[in-house]
Amino acid sequence: MKSKTDIEKRVFLSGNEAIALGAYESGVRVASAYPGTPSTEIIENISKYKGVYAEWSPNEKVAVEVALGASFAGVRAMASMKHVGLNIAADPLFTAAYTGVRGGLVIVTADDPEMHSSQNEQDNRNYAFAAKVPMLEPSDPAEAKEFVKIAFRISEDFDTPVLLRTTTRVSHVKGIVLPGKRESSKVKAGIEKIPEKFVMLPANARKRRRELGIRMERLRSFADTFPENRIEQGDKKRGFITSGVSYLYVKEVFPQASVLKLGMVYPLPEKLIKDFADAVEEVYVVEELDPFIELRVKAFGIKCKGKELIPSSGELNSNILRKAIEGGEGSRFEPVEIPQRPPNLCPGCPHRGVFYAISRLGAFVAGDIGCYTLAALKPLSAMDSCVCMGAGIGNALGMEKALGKEALGKTIAVIGDSTFIHSGITGLIDIVYNRGFTTVVILDNRTTAMTGHQPHPATGTTITGDYSAVIDIEALCRAVGVKHVHTVDPNDIEATYKLLKTEIGRPEPSVVITRHPCVLLPEMRKRKEKPLYLIIPERCTGCRSCLKLGCPAIEWVPLSEQEAKKLGFKEKQKGYARINAVLCDGCGQCVSVCKFNSIVLSGEERGKR
Amino acid sequence: MESGNIIFCGVGGQGILLASEITSLALLKAGFDVKKSEVHGMAQRGGSVVAHLRYGEKVYSPLIEPGTADIELAFEMLESLRYIPYLGRESKVVVNTQRILPSSVATGTERYPEAIVEELRTRGLSVFPVDAFEMAKALGEIKAVNMVLVGALSIFLPIGEKAFVDVITERVPERFLMVNKAAFLEGREAIVRMRNS
Numbered sequence: 001m002k003s004k005t006d007i008e009k010r011v012f013l014s015g016n017e018a019i020a021l022g023a024y025e026s027g028v029r030v031a032s033a034y035p036g037t038p039s040t041e042i043i044e045n046i047s048k049y050k051g052v053y054a055e056w057s058p059n060e061k062v063a064v065e066v067a068l069g070a071s072f073a074g075v076r077a078m079a080s081m082k083h084v085g086l087n088i089a090a091d092p093l094f095t096a097a098y099t100g101v102r103g104g105l106v107i108v109t110a111d112d113p114e115m116h117s118s119q120n121e122q123d124n125r126n127y128a129f130a131a132k133v134p135m136l137e138p139s140d141p142a143e144a145k146e147f148v149k150i151a152f153r154i155s156e157d158f159d160t161p162v163l164l165r166t167t168t169r170v171s172h173v174k175g176i177v178l179p180g181k182r183e184s185s186k187v188k189a190g191i192e193k194i195p196e197k198f199v200m201l202p203a204n205a206r207k208r209r210r211e212l213g214i215r216m217e218r219l220r221s222f223a224d225t226f227p228e229n230r231i232e233q234g235d236k237k238r239g240f241i242t243s244g245v246s247y248l249y250v251k252e253v254f255p256q257a258s259v260l261k262l263g264m265v266y267p268l269p270e271k272l273i274k275d276f277a278d279a280v281e282e283v284y285v286v287e288e289l290d291p292f293i294e295l296r297v298k299a300f301g302i303k304c305k306g307k308e309l310i311p312s313s314g315e316l317n318s319n320i321l322r323k324a325i326e327g328g329e330g331s332r333f334e335p336v337e338i339p340q341r342p343p344n345l346c347p348g349c350p351h352r353g354v355f356y357a358i359s360r361l362g363a364f365v366a367g368d369i370g371c372y373t374l375a376a377l378k379p380l381s382a383m384d385s386c387v388c389m390g391a392g393i394g395n396a397l398g399m400e401k402a403l404g405k406e407a408l409g410k411t412i413a414v415i416g417d418s419t420f421i422h423s424g425i426t427g428l429i430d431i432v433y434n435r436g437f438t439t440v441v442i443l444d445n446r447t448t449a450m451t452g453h454q455p456h457p458a459t460g461t462t463i464t465g466d467y468s469a470v471i472d473i474e475a476l477c478r479a480v481g482v483k484h485v486h487t488v489d490p491n492d493i494e495a496t497y498k499l500l501k502t503e504i505g506r507p508e509p510s511v512v513i514t515r516h517p518c519v520l521l522p523e524m525r526k527r528k529e530k531p532l533y534l535i536i537p538e539r540c541t542g543c544r545s546c547l548k549l550g551c552p553a554i555e556w557v558p559l560s561e562q563e564a565k566k567l568g569f570k571e572k573q574k575g576y577a578r579i580n581a582v583l584c585d586g587c588g589q590c591v592s593v594c595k596f597n598s599i600v601l602s603g604e605e606r607g608k609r
Numbered sequence: 610m611e612s613g614n615i616i617f618c619g620v621g622g623q624g625i626l627l628a629s630e631i632t633s634l635a636l637l638k639a640g641f642d643v644k645k646s647e648v649h650g651m652a653q654r655g656g657s658v659v660a661h662l663r664y665g666e667k668v669y670s671p672l673i674e675p676g677t678a679d680i681e682l683a684f685e686m687l688e689s690l691r692y693i694p695y696l697g698r699e700s701k702v703v704v705n706t707q708r709i710l711p712s713s714v715a716t717g718t719e720r721y722p723e724a725i726v727e728e729l730r731t732r733g734l735s736v737f738p739v740d741a742f743e744m745a746k747a748l749g750e751i752k753a754v755n756m757v758l759v760g761a762l763s764i765f766l767p768i769g770e771k772a773f774v775d776v777i778t779e780r781v782p783e784r785f786l787m788v789n790k791a792a793f794l795e796g797r798e799a800i801v802r803m804r805n806s
């Protein structure tokens with residue numbers, strides 16, 4: 001049992017909050033990020049500490065460049081992102097491995113096995129190998145905090161950026177953390193010109209490449225004595241090599257077994273692994289996703305079991321592990337067949353209006369990443385591709401170039417405001433430069449909604465809520481050469497449809513900005529007067545048109561013949577629609593969708609037909 | 610030292626994260642090790658939401674194994690059925706009898722299952738239905754549904770009322786405090802009454 005004072009000092013933090021605390025305790029001075037689940041809360045929490053500059057960068061590449069610059073200036077810096085964000089930031093990362101650092105530089109990659117909120121489940125441990133930088137992997141929030149501090153020390157001692165990898169079940173798990181003291185770097189802040197280190201001309205880069213080789217050798221021997229690569233001696237029958245959250249599942253299922261817990265997953269401690277393997281009868285490698293450790297253990301000449309038992313996609317858990325190694329199924333209840341509850345756009349979401357209008361165009365909709373990707377689901381079914389941030393614009397242009405004039409009026413690109421700034425601008429330039437005619441719809445809801453409403457360069461505020469310059473998206477589009485730039489309120493479905501219809505048929509580049517704030521933004525939630533819409537039952541013919549909007553507030557009430565008659569509907573009418581007053585957000589989109597004028601503003605029920 | 614697994618489930622926007630947070634902090638105060646796992650991002654847009662909470666002397670895995678949840682706290686009826694594979698024969702289910710229609714039901718393509726409580730009971734589970742929505746409404750704050758449910762859950766945990774009230778006082782903003790405390794106590798009461806009858 002812990003002492004009382006120990007208990008009082010304990011705090012309950014998520015992995016991401018713990019990383020933020022670790023950054024603060026490490027004396028981080030500059031932190032940068034672009035929002036992405038499951039990494040977002042790292043910088044949101046860092047930004048609350050005094051004495052740390054924190055920013056939302058336009059994208060992850062810029063975030064890493066900013067952090068690297070801060071390191072060049074001799075302060076400790078951190079950039080954080082989701083796994084796919086590191087793809088964008090890979091360019092500066094690979095060369096930062098050559099330049100090395102002055103102040104410590106830690107880059108956090110938060111992977112998402114199982115794709116809870118992602119388009120793929122890439123295993124970013126592969127980046128450590130490819131970029132030749134060390135990578136630490138914590139198992140829980142307490143370790144996450146400590147590992148950040150260790151990562152900064154390694155970064156400065158070895159003159160290298162350090163990757164810290166979490167997964168959803170580390171970032172979004174809460175556990176007990178003990179806060180510590182703030183330390184500071186021995187490096188002196190200031191400008192130092194060291195061109196042979198910072199200017200990666202081929203002649204310098206070749207020298208740095210040799211340095212990098214020597215550094216990796218030093219890191220390899222460091223790994224063998226690194227205390228966070230530790231053997232927990234248990235019975236000798238089975239030995240598990242594992243890291244990250246998988247370690248917790250191993251301890252849960254095989255508390256008596258011997259375990260080699262790797263705090264550093266790259267480079268691996270060859271000698272330690274060999275010693276461990278020698279001391280046990282059978283070696284198992286337990287890791288989520290790729291056989292990253294397994295392949296290397298095998299390359300050391302060690303016989304082990306791994307992916308032939310453990311799945312290489314999706315998350316692990318103690319149940320999967322138990323089944324994989326011991327076989328058999330625990331007793332449990334069978335799942336019950338019940339209606340699914342997929343996520344949906346909020347009631348009143350402005351995206352619904354645009355996508356309803358778009359669905360009437362019959363075009364191929366090259367989409368992108370955000371809440372609006374949900375428009376791909378029924379009943380809107382208004383998105384035909386979604387690949388990565390910014391991809392929609394290039395995809396639509398590519399289709400247009402493949403099909404020529406035939407594509408006119410048949411393809412359209414759709415992208416959110418934050419996503420447009422992240423990586424849509426270059427695609428738009430491509431359309432103009434290469435004489436395309438693709439229409440780009442920018443869904444400007446004044447925020448980065450999906451990840452929890454972060455500001456971005458076109459919203460006018462920063463991460464700390466300070467006012468800032470606002471990018472004028474219209475002017476930006478005109479500046480890159482688009483002549484036809486129009487803005488419309490997506491809640492006005494008719495106007496949006498007409499505008500889109502005209503622009504998509506135009507044999508020249510065009511941009512349609514649909515602007516209306518996300519209904520979850522504070523200014524929208526705190527609206528004093530929210531209009532309420534209702535459906536006049538006598539006018540409802542049961543045509544179900546309004547249900548095609550997919551608004552959660554519109555419900556269908558089925559009727560039997562008798563009920564229909566009793567309520568004064570036509571006998572054949574199968575039901576009628578009604579609006580749930582608790583859910584309706586008052587956007588008014590549904591009004592124009594009903595051909596029988598049965599949807600009206602509350603209080604105007606007796607109005608004209 | 611006692612240990613336990615609690616599964617929280619419901620619909621995005623019902624205050625599940627705060628409810629599981631308050632419960633975790635109360636357990637933490639009592640000296641337990643606690644781990645809680647939740648999912649953010651796309652899953653929260655009105656979809657089904659689940660959080661795992663595990664406590665004990667020392668907790669490793671942040672996820673509850675199927676068949677091993679001691680208590681399910683369901684914020685919505687249909688959702689109580691969805692996570693049934695996590696329950697075992699001895700599990701207790703505290704379920705809010707509120708119904709939130711999934712889109713397929715709202716648009717008439719699927720039906721909302723009837724007699725969910727019976728469905729749970731036929732599996733031998735101890736079920737405690739609570740009309741948390743009505744109770745919160747009567748208190749004048751429908752957002753307090755989650756606190757009613759925390760109150761109901763608290764009866765089954767090895768910690769006293771005070772630990773919870775302390776945590777609620779620390780975590781809930783001043784102007785909502787009274788109503789949240791009241792909601793918590795009503796939730797407790799509801800279970801006490803059920804057990805006595």
Ligand code: SF4
Pocket residue numbers: 344345346348349350351371372445449450518519520654
């Ligand atoms: S959070 Fe905003 S953008 Fe996302 S679905 Fe809801 S209203 Fe739409």
Ligand code: SF4
Pocket residue numbers: 347348533549551552553554579583584585586587588589590591
């Ligand atoms: S006005 Fe219509 S579309 Fe908008 S939230 Fe209300 S019911 Fe849904």
